[in-house]
Amino acid sequence: xxxxxxxxxxxxxxxxxxxxxxxxxxxxxxxxxxxxxxxxxxxxxxxxxxxxxxxxxxxxxxxxxxxxxxxxxxxxxxxxxxxxxxxxxxxxxxxxxxxxxxxxxxxxxxxxxxxxxxxxxxxxxxxxxxxxxxxxxxxxxxxxxxxxxxxxxxxxxxxxxxxxxxxxxxxxxxxxxxxxxxxxxxxxxxxxxxxxxxxxxxxxxxxxxxxxxxxxxxxxxxxxxx
Amino acid sequence: xxxxxxxxxxxxxxxxxxxxxxxxxxxxxxxxxxxxxxxxxxxxxxxxxxxxxxxxxxxxxxxxxxxxxxxxxxxxxxxxxxxxxxxxxxxxxxxxxxxxxxxxxxxxxxxxxxxxxxxxxxxxxxxxxxxxxxxxxxxxxxxxxxxxxxxxxxxxxxxxxxxxxxxxxxxxxxxxxxxxxxxxxxxxxxxxxxxxxxxxxxxxxxxxxxxxxxxxxxxxxxxxxxxxxxxxxxxxxxxxxxxxxxxxxxxxxxxxxxxxxxxxxxxxxxxxxxxxxxxxxx
Numbered sequence: 219x220x221x222x223x224x225x226x227x228x229x230x231x232x233x234x235x236x237x238x239x240x241x242x243x244x245x246x247x248x249x250x251x252x253x254x255x256x257x258x259x260x261x262x263x264x265x266x267x268x269x270x271x272x273x274x275x276x277x278x279x280x281x282x283x284x285x286x287x288x289x290x291x292x293x294x295x296x297x298x299x300x301x302x303x304x305x306x307x308x309x310x311x312x313x314x315x316x317x318x319x320x321x322x323x324x325x326x327x328x329x330x331x332x333x334x335x336x337x338x339x340x341x342x343x344x345x346x347x348x349x350x351x352x353x354x355x356x357x358x359x360x361x362x363x364x365x366x367x368x369x370x371x372x373x374x375x376x377x378x379x380x381x382x383x384x385x386x387x388x389x390x391x392x393x394x395x396x397x398x399x400x401x402x403x404x405x406x407x408x409x410x411x412x413x414x415x416x417x418x419x420x421x422x423x424x425x426x427x428x429x430x431x432x433x434x435x436x437x438x439x440x441x442x443x444x
Numbered sequence: 445x446x447x448x449x450x451x452x453x454x455x456x457x458x459x460x461x462x463x464x465x466x467x468x469x470x471x472x473x474x475x476x477x478x479x480x481x482x483x484x485x486x487x488x489x490x491x492x493x494x495x496x497x498x499x500x501x502x503x504x505x506x507x508x509x510x511x512x513x514x515x516x517x518x519x520x521x522x523x524x525x526x527x528x529x530x531x532x533x534x535x536x537x538x539x540x541x542x543x544x545x546x547x548x549x550x551x552x553x554x555x556x557x558x559x560x561x562x563x564x565x566x567x568x569x570x571x572x573x574x575x576x577x578x579x580x581x582x583x584x585x586x587x588x589x590x591x592x593x594x595x596x597x598x599x600x601x602x603x604x605x606x607x608x609x610x611x612x613x614x615x616x617x618x619x620x621x622x623x624x625x626x627x628x629x630x631x632x633x634x635x636x637x638x639x640x641x642x643x644x645x646x647x648x649x650x651x652x653x654x655x656x657x658x659x660x661x662x663x664x665x666x667x668x669x670x671x672x673x674x675x676x677x678x679x680x681x682x683x684x685x686x687x688x689x690x691x692x693x694x695x696x697x698x699x700x701x702x703x704x705x706x707x708x709x710x711x712x713x714x715x716x717x718x719x720x721x722x723x724x725x726x
Contacts, residue, residue: 294633
């Protein structure tokens with residue numbers, strides 16, 4: 219057990235997984251909210267873009283999205299997200315590209331979670347907001363979204379848990395997160411593979427279990443009582 | 445509408461059956477026309493694990509299997525008296541498990557003999573001694589490891605190759621993917637400057653149809669990777685396999701298999717190859 223921790227950078231891998239999760243969660247929350255507003259807006263072309271975005275990215279495998287972040291964005295188009303002269307260029311670049319991929323993918327789920335939150339609000343409220351003279355933006359900001367987020371806490375939490383586990387896909391473009399440790403142990407010390415799987419599995423439970431409990435608790439506390 | 449759905453379902457089922465019928469007989473006996481070794485006409489069948497995605501070593505091409513590992517596997521099987529081989533894919537993470545569970549009898553999949561692996565499986569071999577090398581574009585001015593300063597060098601996550609290289613040339617920039625094919629693709633577009641791993645694997649890519657003439661190996665080899673036939677820990681046939689390897693080297697099949705699969709230009713480490721004393725390492 220101790221040799222596993224001393225031979226492989228498990229702690230730094232765990233930290234990378236946490237950072238991937240946090241940054242992608244923030245990114246997808248922002249992007250997902252924007253897409254949700256598109257889908258709810260009264261402008262047809264925006265609704266079309268929102269719907270297309272969700273349908274395209276939600277139905278594309280995450281592995282493909284992450285791989286194309288590296289292959290299309292970086293290799294074909296030359297988009298580098300780090301200082302190309304830095305020593306740790308490859309690692310930082312891969313890490314940021316993975317965040318882009320995770321964000322783009324999970325934004326679709328965030329969008330749908332928020333839309334489900336919006337659907338919990340009686341239509342009359344939006345109509346009332348518009349009829350007293352609020353613009354679409356104002357009615358979204360002041361009336362609809364605050365309630366929508368409160369109603370969407372649980373589905374958003376589910377998306378966060380899924381996101382945490384989906385960060386393991388980032389290993390395909392060489393991000394040194396927890397599943398990369400498994401890959402390394404497999405190659406170098408197959409005898410400790412079972413132990414490594416157990417350790418990584420326990421880490422994921424430690425990350426996701428409190429999330430699930432917190433989400434349930436917050437969801438109940440902030441729920442809009444009707 | 446209902447009728448149409450049923451027709452579609454039936455068609456799908458029929459298609460599925462057809463496909464599975466094809467997949468069932470994974471080409472063994474007379475599969476490849478240019479196979480180095482012919483299997484005997486009577487005898488048992490054996491399951492052998494190979495890589496499906498390593499050009500030059502173990503590659504599934506349609507229903508056919510090609511590569512140095514595949515040819516050596518056929519030769520070993522024929523020496524042991526098997527008349528039919530079922531090739532099974534053995535990805536790196538599953539190799540030890542497949543041997544322990546008996547899913548396959550042996551594995552020939554660029555599987556290096558290391559002390560830590562010997563704790564969980566037995567090896568017969570080596571049947572080839574590969575060495576780490578560097579692959580660059582054929583018009584590249586990188587000549588050796590020293591020339592890699594500040595260059596992007598690709599390898600796969602989990603392998604020690606880039607770390608080994610970084611000790612010799614601390615100024616290189618490591619880039620990692622999870623497959624060598626991804627590295628080769630990135631190298632062909634020039635997004636990375638070099639890729640590094642065993643010279644056999646590199647030679648396999650350099651010799652592959654779509655990359656022919658585009659890549660070259662530089663810098664010689666600077667490590668020893670002893671490829672062995674992985675077997676279940678304590679398998680009684682281990683010594684027989686080692687003897688078979690010796691025979692294959694002596695009767696010239698070894699050299700033929702190497703030239704057929706990795707090209708005649710491929711310069712392997714001639715001091716260590718062909719391996720002089722393949723043995724059973726339990």
